[in-house]
Amino acid sequence: MRDFQFWLYVIIGAIYLLGRLRKKPEQQQDIPSGNPEKPARQFELPTAKPAPAREAKPLTFEELLKEITESKTSSQEKPIQEYVDYDDVLEEEEKDLEDVEYSYRKQDNIYEVYDEAKRQAFNRPSLEETMKIEDTVVKYEKFKMFEQQQSRDLVQQYLADFKDPDGLKKAVVMSEILQRKF
Numbered sequence: 173m174r175d176f177q178f179w180l181y182v183i184i185g186a187i188y189l190l191g192r193l194r195k196k197p198e199q200q201q202d203i204p205s206g207n208p209e210k211p212a213r214q215f216e217l218p219t220a221k222p223a224p225a226r227e228a229k230p231l232t233f234e235e236l237l238k239e240i241t242e243s244k245t246s247s248q249e250k251p252i253q254e255y256v257d258y259d260d261v262l263e264e265e266e267k268d269l270e271d272v273e274y275s276y277r278k279q280d281n282i283y284e285v286y287d288e289a290k291r292q293a294f295n296r297p298s299l300e301e302t303m304k305i306e307d308t309v310v311k312y313e314k315f316k317m318f319e320q321q322q323s324r325d326l327v328q329q330y331l332a333d334f335k336d337p338d339g340l341k342k343a344v345v346m347s348e349i350l351q352r353k354f
Contacts, residue, residue, distance in 0.1 A: 333339035
């Protein structure tokens with residue numbers, strides 16, 4: 173049994189190693205080399221006027237130059253947003269909701285109640301002083317109704333009947349029941 177387990181583990185280990193070796197070349201192909209190529213960015217030239225679909229005239233150098241200069245001047249005319257520091261506008265820092273000066277002893281009465289209970293504990297009688305054995309209710313077999321009743325062992329009962337000479341009648345009836353007629 174021990175040899176079987178040993179060889180089973182060896183076979184499982186070999187299968188695992190072969191699987192890892194088969195997967196390694198596939199993973200190496202997916203990993204890019206040290207310097208990946210940067211994708212070329214494609215920029216669309218901004219056009220001030222959309223060209224009509226029917227006219228497919230090529231633009232001259234002057235027209236292209238004019239469009240480029242128009243696009244540069246229109247981008248330079250955009251309003252520059254001024255930096256606003258909103259931290260300077262704050263009137264006051266957030267207020268803490270925790271009251272640091274709060275004292276439980278001053279504002280709650282839990283300590284007073286505890287101290288009063290400690291003082292009264294010495295004046296009260298203990299459990300040993302107040303308990304009387306005569307007051308204890310002792311009822312035997314009060315859990316008897318929850319016990320499981322033992323089921324009859326029919327096999328043992330039938331064997332006892334077969335051994336008993338008076339149980340001959342029962343034995344004949346049992347043989348008639350247990351014999352198959354067909």
